[in-house]
Amino acid sequence: MKKFLTVFFATMLLSGVIATAQTRSWSVNAGYLSSALSVSAGALSASLDLNGFFVGVACDLPTSSAESTIQIGANWDIKSASLGDESATVHYLRVPVFTKYTHPVNDGMALFFGAGPSFNFGIYGGDDAFASEDGGLYRLHVQLGAAVGMVFSDKFIVKIGYDYGLTKAMRADVSNRINALQIGVGLKF
DSSP, X not given: OHHHHHHHHHHHHXXXXXXXXXXXXXXXXXXXXXXXXXXXXXXXXXXXXXXXXXXXXXEEEEOSSSSEEEEEEEEXXXXXXXXXXXXXXXXXXEEEEXXXXXXXXXXXXXXXXXXXXXXXXXXXXXXTTTOSSTTOBOSEEEEEEEEEEEEETTTEEEEEEEEEEOSOOBOSSSEEEEEEEEEEEEEEO
16 A cells, blocks of 8 residues: 555656646756854854855746746755864755745846755765764754845846754754855756
């Protein structure tokens, strides 16, 4: 029964994607990524800056409203940090699932706003970045994000977004999260 339900729901999802194939749009994007790993224990708090860049694709799936879409993305995030003589680089696959509202400003120009969860999957981080003991990063953390931007000439995208960490990012007995600011450009197809 479990296998049947899985196949049934996968078929329904695939048929929905195929049915909207003519009206969905795709985009590629890239930009600057500024993240902060915030750690707090009682009255003490600290932050480690992780700077880098992202590249990715996004698909806007239509909804019943002409102004709104569901935007699903896949971004490769590369973040680097240094502390004293030590430095590290981590790679994440970030999958944002945003509800996006677009408001036309004039011919070929539109303002958009989107919000929703981002799922971050740790891919690579050197020898011990994702270690299972204290201090290692979790392979999955979830953020709640929002983004605003403009589309020019129905093709060129400029946007800024912020993701707030909802789950712990690091294996430790202290409160911690990763928040991120993204500034990027894109090309819509």
